[in-house]
Amino acid sequence: MNKKIYLLLAFFLLVPGIGTFAQTITRGPYLQSGTPNSMIIKWRTDVATSTRVWYGPNPSSLLFTATVNGTRTNHEVKVTGLAANSTYFYTVGNTTGQLVQPSASHYFRTSPTPGATQTIRAWVLGDCGTGDAKQRAVRDAFYNFNGAQHIDLMLLLGDNAYEDGTDLEFQAAFFENMYEDRLINTVMWPAIGNHETVTSDSPTQSGPYYDIFTMPTNGEAGGVPSGTEAYYSFDYGNIHFVVLDSDDSGRNPGDPQLVWLENDLSSTNQDWIVAYWHHPPYSKDGESDNNSKERKTRESFVPVLESHGVDLVLVGHSHNWQRSYLIHGHYGLSTTWDPATMGVDLGDGRLNGTGAYTKNAQGQGTVYIVSGSAGKKTGPIASPNPVMYRSQADYGSMYLEVTGGQMDIKFLRENGNIDDYLTIVKQVASGMPPSVSITAPADGTHYLAPQSINITANASDSDGSVTQVEFFVNNMSIGVDNQAPWSVNYWLPAEGNYNLTAVARDNQNNTAQSAMVHLSVGPVTTCARIATGSDDAEERPTGSVSVTNSDLELCNDPGVGDQIIGLRFTGLNIPPGAAITEARIRFTADENVNDNPCSLTIYGQASDNAAAFTTATRNVSSRLRTSASALWQPANWLAVGDAGTAQQTVDIAPVIQEIINRPGYSAGSAIALIIEGVGRRTAESYEGSAPKAAELCITYSLALPDCPALGANIGAPCDDGDNTTVNDVIDANCNCAGTPTACTG
Known part of the structure; x- marks a missing residue:
């Protein structure tokens, strides 16, 4: 063997991750969608490989792995089960080996527990994606300013890759000689711009x-699920971030984005709210007056955000730096700006100047910042927007730092100068937040009809005391309890779905929200399938009965004649007094032979509790039938295994209702049905395929009691709380009253 070939082969065999060809990472790794207990790691390889991440407490101890099956060039792994606010080191590769040498710089840090107060640092980049020397100059200035300090978040304000947001343009703007050293340990949170x-x-x-x-x-990083990546929210410590789409999603009141925004903001109790998107609501030279997308953000986004106390709004699009005063209520053209009524604080917002912008925890006032010059820059600003304290056309990026109730902001030029800075201070709670959970009703509880319910909660506080628990239904407050045991009564007013939450407040003004409990009110659908061989039967014209059939002939069996079919269903658990609104049997086709005309009549067995079928002569036809029946003329069954509308009977609610109304019927009663007629459709039986045997589905509701608030009927026993009365019952006025005795009064 040639010596050079031998050495090369030995290299491929000995180096982990190298097979018969080398694999190269061409993008990343980079971090996405961090939460307190998970992190997504993404990367790209030049050839399709398997996908694996190694992670652990230090670079030399990557004890855990996460693997995704299959081969691909674009790799994505979600690492779960992590501790909050913790650092993990990692590397990436495939099932053959690691493609990146573990190092101290390859790490990720999980998000803090929502509400936790600690120093949070973010790098904000607007309109950065030019992929050129100017973008790198802005980058280098920030790197020199920041040093080795960990950055928790990278916030991207749109126009992240010029000119058209192609994959190649993103490669140049982020992953090749640009941000790759930062992306391996800092999570990017992007907003979409018009170039993307x-x-x-x-x-x-x-x-x-x-x-x-x-x-x-899905709300996995905090906030209300948006159902789309176009707009979303997330929590980091005591900050709630809201990311909107100002370019390609609906921006009118009533559009899904605005509905979600309202719900999301109503649900957060974080100390700070920061919102960002691409197009500026207030900008230079009349841009925000003349351009429709800018106007729409001011008219639609801003009122909703301000009504929920948003503290900071970040945007790009204009390639410069513009920073407003602390303002509130300016939703019109720039000519409508009234500093007397809309300017909350018209100072410079600087601790060493006129003072920080100050607001209480629920106070009005928002700072709006255009930071759109991390890669592009416009010419001089001829006519600044009147809401702006400072406007300048220079390259730069923004640094955001939050510690407890103080937010510090700096505009960092590409030359390293800090040209603008400000501080926002607000009153925030101190100490640890309480904990709270709803204990009753249980999640998923279903009520057949509107009624009164009692909602209870457990609440505790590790470093103080709980002062109140407020209860919410569908985000609307329904009552406050100021002492344990924590509870409130609520009337479920109508059929529908209800979401319950509880918010506990402690003596340090910390708050915490419970997990959501879901309730439903209205008709119930219950289904039961044939459960044993003796629950489906064929009775031949001779009267002989078979309960071991490989299929069910409805009703003609060639060579035998027209049969009578018996079906028995158990486990439906329909309460007496239920009003049946719909009932149907669904079969699964065993054959696609159709003898027409096919006309089948369905009866019920007039029995309080139907017995199983036996082989006794005429055990099906001899059973007493309901007076109600239903005629079914099924469409052709086209394919074996079909279980669709053609295999579903007409509504047999009157038949089921007659059985439910029987005086001896109970919720545990079995229901039997009898089918006879002419023609043929062939269905699966229990013996032929138990999972495909006939299924009965019934939808029912219950009538409201005479006294809905009490959940009881007139005449029902009760306790009026008076020990001197007897025979307490609900009277005609829905009061609990007893008969006086000699001791009464």
């Missing part, structure tokens, strides 16, 4: 932007 929507589409969440970034859609 050239190649990406928000309604379908498709294109390079949506391929490269992974955003939370």
Whole structure:
């Protein structure tokens, strides 16, 4: 063997991760969608490989792995089960080995527990994606300013990759000689800009932007689920971040984005709210007056945000730096700005100047910042917007730092100068937040009809005391309890779905919200399938009965004649007095032979509790039938295994109702049905395939009691609390009253 070939082969065999060809990482790794207990790690390889992440407490002890099956070039792994506010080191590769040497810089830090107060640092980049020397100059200035300090968040304000947001443009703007040293240990949280929507589409969440970034859609990082990556929210410590789409999603009141925004803001109890998107509501030279997207954000986004106390709004699009006063209530054109009524604080917002902008925890006042010059810059600003304290056309990025109730902001030029800075201070709670959970009713409880319920909660506080628990239904307050045991009564007013939450407040003014409990009110649908061989039967014209059939002939069996079919269902648990609104049997086709005309009549067995079928002669036909019946003329059954509308009977609610109304019927009673007629459809039987045997589904509701608030009828026994009365019952006025005795009065 040639010596050079031998050595090369030995190299491939000995180095982990190297097979018959080398694999190279061409993008990343980079971090996405961090939460207190999970992190998403993404990277790209030049050839398709398997996917694996190693992680652990230090670079030399990567004890754990997470693997995704299959081969691909774009890799994504969600690491779960992590501790909050903790650092983990990691590397990436495939099932053959690691493709990145573990190091002290390859780490991620999970988010703090929501509400936790600690120093939080974010780097804000607007319109950065030029992929050129100017973008690198802004980067280098920030790196020199920040040093080795960990950055918790990178906030991207849109126009992240010029000109069209293509994959190649993102590669140059982020992953090649740009931010890769930062992306391995800091999570990016992007907003979409108008340049990305050239190649990406928000309604379908498709294109390079949506391929490269992974955003939370189900509330997994905090906030209310948005159901889309186009707009979303997340919590980091005591900050709630809201990310909106100002370019490619609906921006009118009533559009899904605005409905979600209202719900999301109503649900957060974080100390700080920071919102960001791409198009500025207030900008220079009349841009925000003349351009429709800018106007729409001011008219639609801003009122909702301000009504919920948003503290800071970050935008890009204008390639400069513009920073407002602390303002509130300016939703019109720039000519309508009234500093007397809309200017909450018209100072400079600087601790060493006129003082920080100050607001109480629920106070009015928002600072609006345009930071859109991390890669592009416009010419001089001829006509600043009147809401702006400072406007300048220079390259730069923004640094955000929050510690407890203080937020510090700096505009860092590409030359390293800090050209603008401000501080916002607000009153925030101290100490640890309480804990609270709803104990009754249980999650998923269903009520058949509107009625009064008692909602209870447990609440505690590790470093103080709980002072109140407020209860909410569908985000609307329904009452406050100021002492344990914590509870409130609530009338479920109508059929529908209800979401319950409880918010506890402690003696240090900390708050915490419970997990949501879901209730439903209204008709119930219950289904039961044939459960044993003796629950489906065929009775031949001779009267002989078979309960071991491989299929069910409805009703003609060639060579035998027209049969009578018996079906018995158990476990439906329909309470006496229920009003049946719909009932149908669904079969699964065993054959696609159709003898027509096919006309089948369905009866019920007039029995309080139907017995199982036996082989006794005429055990099906001899059973007493209901007076109600239903005629079913089924469509052709086209394919074996079909279980659709053609295999579903007409509504047999009157038949079931007659059985339910029988005086001896109980919720545990079995219900039997009898089918006879002409023609043929062939269905699966229990013996032929138990999972495909006939199924009966019944929808029912219950009438309201005479006294809904009491959940009882007139004449029902009760206790009036008076020990001197007897025979207490609910009277005609829905009061509990007893008969006086000699001791009464």
